[in-house]
Amino acid sequence: MADVAAAVRVRTPSLYGRFADREALLDAVEIEIWGALGRALARAPRSSNPRRALTHQARAYRAFAKDHPKSYSLIYDAAAERTEEGQGARAAAIAVAMPSFVALVGAEHALAAARVLTPFLHGFVSMELAGAFRLGPGLDEAFERGVATILAGLAASAAK
Numbered sequence: 001m002a003d004v005a006a007a008v009r010v011r012t013p014s015l016y017g018r019f020a021d022r023e024a025l026l027d028a029v030e031i032e033i034w035g036a037l038g039r040a041l042a043r044a045p046r047s048s049n050p051r052r053a054l055t056h057q058a059r060a061y062r063a064f065a066k067d068h069p070k071s072y073s074l075i076y077d078a079a080a081e082r083t084e085e086g087q088g089a090r091a092a093a094i095a096v097a098m099p100s101f102v103a104l105v106g107a108e109h110a111l112a113a114a115r116v117l118t119p120f121l122h123g124f125v126s127m128e129l130a131g132a133f134r135l136g137p138g139l140d141e142a143f144e145r146g147v148a149t150i151l152a153g154l155a156a157s158a159a160k
Contacts, residue, residue: 031089033071038093040064050103051151058147065125105158113154
C-alpha cells in the first residue's frame with residue numbers, strides 16, 4: 001500500500017482512508033480496468049453484420065491491451081478475489097459485444113461463443129505483449145486470420 005501511495009503521490013494513511021486494505025484496492029483496480037476495456041469496445045466501429053462488429057471489437061480489445069499492457073496484465077489475474085461488483089464490471093464490459101454474438105449464434109449459444117473467442121484474444125495479445133512471436137513479421141495478418149476463422153466457425157456451427 002505504501003508503494004501505491006507513493007506512486008500516486010499521496011500519503012499512505014490517505015490511501016487507507018479510501019481503501020480498507022490491499023484487496024479493496026485490487027478490487028477497485030479490476031473494476032476500473034474492466035470499465036476502461038468496456039469503453040474501448042464500445043468505441044469500436046459499429047456494424048449490423050455481427051462478424052464485422054465482432055472483428056472491430058476484437059481489434060479494439062487488442063489495441064486496448066497494447067496501449068495499456070500493465071493494466072491488461074491484471075485483467076485475468078487468477079489471484080483477484082471474485083466480488084459481485086467485479087463480476088458486474090466484467091459483464092458490463094462485454095455487454096457491448098453480446099448482441100453481435102446473439103446475432104451470430106443465437107441467444108442460447110452467445111455466452112459460449114464469447115468464451116470461444118476470448119481465449120484466442122487473450123492468448124494472442126498476451127504472447128504479443130511478451131514478445132513471444134519471434135518467427136518474423138505478420139502478426140496483424142495472423143490476428144485477423146485467427147479472428148476470422150473463429151467467427152466463421154462459430155457462424156457455421158450455429159447454421160447446423
